[in-house]
Amino acid sequence: MADSILNGEWLGGYTVNTLVKGCFFPLLSAFIHVLGLSWMGTMTFIYTIACMIFIYALCPLIQRKSLLLLVYTAVLFNPVTYAAWTFQRFYRNGITMAQVLIVFACVLIIYMRRNEAVRKSVFWAILGGFTLWSLWNTREDGIWIMPFMIVATAVTIVLIIVKKKSKKETIQHIIVVLLPLLMLSGGNFCVRSVNYLCYGIFSYNEINDSSFSDAMKAIYSVKPEEKIERVSVTREKVERMYKVSPTLKSVEPFLESSMDAWDYNDQAPGDGEVQDGWFFWSLRDAVSNTGYYCDAKTADEFYSKVAVEIETAFEEGSTIIEKQKTMPSALMSPWREGYFSKIVETMQKITDYVLHYDEVETRAEYSNQSTADGIRSFEGLTNDRALYPEDRNSYIRGWYVSFKENVAYVAITDADQNIIQKAVLKVSEDVAGYLGEKKVPFAEKCRFEEVIPKSDYTGKMYLTSFTKEDKVIDMIPLSRETMGEKTDNYEYNFDSLQLSNIDIREGYVRPYVDRMNAIGKIYKVTGVGIFILSVVAYLYSGVSLIKKKEKEKTVTVMLILSGLFLSTIVLFGGVAYNEIASCDSIRYMYLSGAYPMVLAFEGLAIIYALELLLEHRKRS
Structure with a gap:
């Protein structure tokens, strides 16, 4: 896709994969290539700048800048930023950590400058809005950050109104506070418009914003007669849907063949069923093989008909299918009895996984592209070197x-x-x-x-x-x-x-790999202990609100810490749901956004509590 952008062809010719993922990653890749910069070097630079922006946002809250330097160092050397599955891959999750830090920092700056001149917040509102849009269009599950955005925006607006400024000032400040969300909406509108001009459908992403997502929700809304773990679209359910949806019936041989193939990608290969994490891929492959992906409009019309036919069967009281409740996102399979306790248990597992930095490591490996031409194309695009596994001379x-x-x-x-x-x-x-x-x-x-x-x-x-x-x-x-x-x-x-x-893997690269993993080991060993200490510090800061006369700074810190903590919980909850309902998801590349939030929470909680203790000792 990045190559197509460089050739002035937007995301390229329309195929089954063109609009299935966000557009920001190929846009960023093309931009870095045009500048002639290294992809890996640029990712490092962007993350470093993100760390600086986050620390800049904290400056008004922490008097002792040496303490901020500790937080900066801890967040900067986050092991996930130089790990094999994120940074070392040409992969979209490598940018997520920087995006998260910038969004949080910009929202914080806007909040703390709510009573100052509007011009002091405009730049940060624009930067936050652009970064929020980029995060939303990098991965399809970016919705996890919206609870924080909505709550932070609402709290800031309420405080602006309570301040009782002039009507003009109040409106100006509210517009600035709303700007990130407005830019997200406007940015998505622009992407939809470009996709409409290029492909004929008004959608920024087919997974979340098209007739395909409507069809998936309709399919998920049909209650299966069999209860199979991680399988919501059973074979018997598909057979019944054929009877109420002639459009779905038209791809029957291709869908059956596709499901047979995708069956071997899940955790129970050979059982004849396709787990939820893979079903939508098997459906798209079947529709593509039938020929409906000749253009986007034809494919979209196919999915629209499937959704309408299934919904019509429900409305007409069909005895063939029975309706069940679905989740808000087409990526999430229906809720089942017993999920709550499983989610709590899985979230505990995820917490342990993140705090121990399990599986996070830097590696010296050969490129896993299947051909030398494929590797060369990535070298040309990223301006980085690869090691060819088939060329060991x-x-x-x-x-x-x-x-x-x-x-x-x-x-x-x-x-x-x-x-x-x-x-x-x-x-x-x-x-x-x-x-x-x-x-x-x-x-x-x-x-x-x-x-x-x-x-x-x-x-x-x-x-x-x-x-x-x-x-x-x-x-x-x-x-x-x-x-x-x-x-x-x-x-x-x-x-x-x-x-x-030997040279790339065991020679001159090895000392650098070992050095990075040595740093990572520090995080692995201290992760749990530091988190426990930060929770204690968080509680101490909360208790200090009762006794402290000047509460504004502490209230701000508590709001920041609570936002970081709750956003991490939301992300953990989403990954936990996907883990129990869909497919194996406890991987640090899917959780990459959590690591900087955890480190930021730990650092801010500990150094602010330390400042409170030092102030208390000084007064004593």
Whole structure:
């Protein structure tokens, strides 16, 4: 899609996947590519700026800036921001953490400046609105942040009205407070309009905003006769829906075949059923294979007819299907008896998972794209390098001379001096000229250039020089960290060095990977303890409200902490529901938005309580 944007074709030709996900990720990818920047470097930069903005928002609340530096450091080095499933992948969840921090920071700044000149809040309202829109159009489950946005907006407006400013000032401040939500609505309208012009349907996303979502809700509203865990659309239910929906019946052979295929993607492969996390994909594949995805309007009309036919059957009192309640989102399968206790239990599991940073790690791995062309396309788009799993050849080009011995030949060897690849020495007049008066033997022929065939060997490799008697003269470790060296015994220079079998994963990258994981381990070990301490600090700040004469700052801090805490709970609840009702969802890439909120809650709660304690001691 990013390639299509770069070619001026919006999201490209219409297919079953074109409008199934948000447009912001390909837009951002194309923008970064046009600037000629590295994707990974830009993601790091954006997250760093997000951390700075969040700390800037907290500045009026914390007197001791050294304490804010601690919070900044804790949030900045969040292990999920350099982990394999988020940052190391070209994946949309990698931007979520920055989006969350910026939205919270902007809302906080607007709240705290509600009594100041309007102009001081306009920029932050615009930034917050754009970021909120980007979050909404990055993932289809961005609705979890809306409770915070609605409550924060309502509280701020009420306080503005209570302040009893002039009518003009009050209206201006209310407009600024509403601006993020207005920008979200306006931004989605713009995306809908562009999609209408390009594809013929007025939708920003087919999952949440189209006849497909209507069809999914209608399908979910049909009560199944069998109760199968994580399966709301059973085979027997599909058979009954065929009888009331001629349109759905028209894709029967394709849907049956598609469900057979998708059955093997869920947690009970071979049982003939498709779990809810995969059913909508199987339905879309079936409709696509039937030919309805020739254009967006035709596909949308198909789903509209399915929804209308099922609803009509309900209204006419059909005895074939029975209606059941559905959830607000088409992504959520119907509620079942016993879910409440399961959700509570699963949320406890998620809390433990997040606080221990389970599965969060940095890795040195090969690209998992299926073809070299696929990898190259991602390299071109992201301006980052990949390691090709099918191209394990190593390559070396450079020169070497010995000042002590006459060199007969050089070779690439292992640590035991076993030859992996013998190097052919070539004419090197440039090296001889460089060495000048030293008159080093064989300096006129000391260059080499070799491709080292891929093999199962994954150990350290060396450039080893030998005498005529096969005696080892020097063994130089091959490493991109040291591309040249001059000693009393020898001098060498590697013009180019690529050690695909060990270098990327076990060579010069390994120290950086280990360093990142060492930082991550600190979070893993201290996560639970720091969270418990932060909850105690949160409660202490709440109790201090009763005794403290000047309550405004503490009230603000408590509102922020409560917003962070409750938003995290909402996100946990959504993931927990999906885990028990749909498919395996307890993965840090789906929970990525929670980690900065948890760290921000912990940091602010602890340092504010510490300030209260220091102030109390000073007064004593």
